[in-house]
Amino acid sequence: MEKKHGLRNIEIKNLIKIYKKKKENKMFLVEGVKEFEMAIIGNYRPIGIFICKNIFYQNNMIKSFHNIVFIINIKTFQKLACRKNSGGIIALFKEKKFFSLESIKVPKNPFILILDGIEKPGNLGSIFRTADAAGVHFIILCNTKTYIFNPNVIRCSVGCVFTKRIFIEKIKSIISWLQEKNIEIVVTGFHNKKSKKLYQTKFSSHLAIVLGSESKGVSNIWFNISDQIITIPMFGSIDSMNVSNATSVIIYEIIRQRNTYKFSK
Secondary structure (H helix, E strand, C coil): CCCEECCCCHHHHHHHHHHHCHHHHCEEEEECHHHHHHHHHCCCCEEEEEECCCCCCCHHHHHHHHHHEEEECHHHHHHHCCCCCCCCEEEEEECCCCCCHHHCCCCCCCEEEEEECCCCHHHHHHHHHHHHHHCCCEEEEECCCCCCCCHHHHHHCCCCCCCCCEEECCHHHHHHHHHHCCCEEEEECCCCCCCEEHHHCCCCCCEEEEEEECCCECCHHHHHHCCEEEECCCCCCCCCCCHHHHHHHHHHHHHHHHHHHCCCC
């Protein structure tokens, strides 16, 4: 007979204490069936799994983790959950060490996305999802303002934050690496330096696109070393777009050109 645990259970209380000190312990919560699956695919390992039998039916998913599974009632689960439609599973995971840029084997025609100071977790997660769908080779974060495993990043990325190749580096290190690899640096935003409209721009086969936050844009250093600066044409009364939407527009124009000019991956 399976034993149910309430929030007072000592093991659960200890896990929650560990999570509350997540920065020191490098832990994060994953909520939802799909997100849990993606974390496992990405070789992240759970240290505690909370299951509500009333709403969780994917038992095969957790068979190999039976020793760290806690069965909790729906009232307890709702106290732990951040959202309504989680499928009855919440798990505590440990972070993995991020690899350095030097470990990258650059593909034949690299397509790299660089995100400078993106502030909102929902935007960051949505961008990860778009980059994954479009086949961007990898993502580099700099000047980070958002915890990469924030619940909204995980939810809005539908878990591809765990499977996409993501690196966190300082801006100067990124620039040196890009220049060493002869990768064209295309920066988005408005600047005194001459910029081009997106649809008037021909993109290189070796490409890095740099996007910044909605409030501040990219750091000035990017404009100083850029090979091209691009803007998305606006036809209404608003002069800017949400950064995740802007990223989608730019990425798929690049994909269109790559298909036209037959750039292989």
